[in-house]
Amino acid sequence: MGVSKLAPKLFLAAAGAVGTCCVLKILYARTYKPKQPKGYKKQQPLSDQSSNPPRSPSTDCTRDAFREKKIPTDLDYVVIGTGMGSLYCAALLAKAGKKCLLIEQHYVAGGCTHSFEDHGYEFDTGLHYVGRMEKYKKLLDLVSTNVKVDWAKMGCEEDGYCYDEIKLGDDKPYKIRAGEEAFVSDLIEEFPDEAEAVREYVRLCKRVNKKADMYFYGKLFSPWIQYLLNKLVNKEYFEFASKSTWDVVCQLTSNKRLRGILCGQFGDYGLKPQDSSFLIQAGITAHYLGGAFYPIGGSQMISKALIPTIEAAGGRVLVSCRVKTIDVDGR
Numbered sequence: 001m002g003v004s005k006l007a008p009k010l011f012l013a014a015a016g017a018v019g020t021c022c023v024l025k026i027l028y029a030r031t032y033k034p035k036q037p038k039g040y041k042k043q044q045p046l047s048d049q050s051s052n053p054p055r056s057p058s059t060d061c062t063r064d065a066f067r068e069k070k071i072p073t074d075l076d077y078v079v080i081g082t083g084m085g086s087l088y089c090a091a092l093l094a095k096a097g098k099k100c101l102l103i104e105q106h107y108v109a110g111g112c113t114h115s116f117e118d119h120g121y122e123f124d125t126g127l128h129y130v131g132r133m134e135k136y137k138k139l140l141d142l143v144s145t146n147v148k149v150d151w152a153k154m155g156c157e158e159d160g161y162c163y164d165e166i167k168l169g170d171d172k173p174y175k176i177r178a179g180e181e182a183f184v185s186d187l188i189e190e191f192p193d194e195a196e197a198v199r200e201y202v203r204l205c206k207r208v209n210k211k212a213d214m215y216f217y218g219k220l221f222s223p224w225i226q227y228l229l230n231k232l233v234n235k236e237y238f239e240f241a242s243k244s245t246w247d248v249v250c251q252l253t254s255n256k257r258l259r260g261i262l263c264g265q266f267g268d269y270g271l272k273p274q275d276s277s278f279l280i281q282a283g284i285t286a287h288y289l290g291g292a293f294y295p296i297g298g299s300q301m302i303s304k305a306l307i308p309t310i311e312a313a314g315g316r317v318l319v320s321c322r323v324k325t326i327d328v329d330g331r
Contacts, residue, residue, distance in 0.1 A: 178291025
């Protein structure tokens with residue numbers, strides 16, 4: 001049989017194998033009822049589970065200074081650094097009954113979620129706003145024991161919950177309101193001759209952002225299935241990931257002011273539109289289409305919600321301790 005005749009059959013076979021795997025994964029996810037991990041129901045407060053002295057109730061859990069006597073016994077994991085990834089991972093492990101010690105060289109835990117005061121004003125250091133709160137609040141509440149973080153929608157009803165303003169030269173600031181409908185209608189009102197470009201930009205951002213989901217979901221499978229998915233399903237993902245934000249926007253419109261507004265959120269990821277992948281621009285735009293939110297009480301509330309979960313499993317989060325070496329027994 002010639003290669004030309006065999007190729008369609010190989011393609012169908014590969015597509016069928018991928019489809020079957022996906023269906024089996026979905027069926028498994030719907031029918032599988034996970035059991036509570038070992039130790040989950042046996043969690044006790046730190047004072048009951050460890051012979052080491054517990055943290056004083058008056059001590060801010062994000063500023064618990066390192067002392068050797070504070071290190072819990074029988075640790076399961078030691079985590080270096082207390083950024084969001086470390087804290088959330090340790091909180092998940094704590095929910096599974098694991099005892100974690102987190103070590104931080106700064107005087108406050110939380111990484112880019114920590115805040116500080118200066119002359120009576122509080123400043124955050126990294127987290128300025130978050131989108132898609134219907135998703136991320138559930139994920140945070142899942143591993144928060146005693147403290148639940150509440151979120152305020154940025155802006156107000158009078159300004160349509162404006163969450164960003166873009167200032168171009170001496171022009172009047174352009175305000176971005178919450179909601180896809182508002183995002184599109186406001187731009188078309190500002191640029192009536194560019195309606196098609198505006199709608200196509202939003203469509204592309206949503207589509208490319210969705211394509212990224214399939215790319216990362218594919219990493220759950222074996223390498224050869226990932227290879228097939230990338231060849232058969234993720235071509236568009238790689239196409240737009242390799243294009244710059246500026247190139248895509250310039251293909252949509254020749255209006256310089258509209259280009260500036262569409263690219264105006266580049267500050268969220270810190271690269272010039274000419275240097276950034278359109279993939280990250282699409283992700284930012286799609287992420288905030290529903291509006292932006294800020295934690296009530298400040299960004300430090302996130303770490304204050306996660307640390308008690310770690311402590312409840314017998315773990316500890318200690319700051320002002322720089323790790324110089326890592327010694328692993330038997331290595």
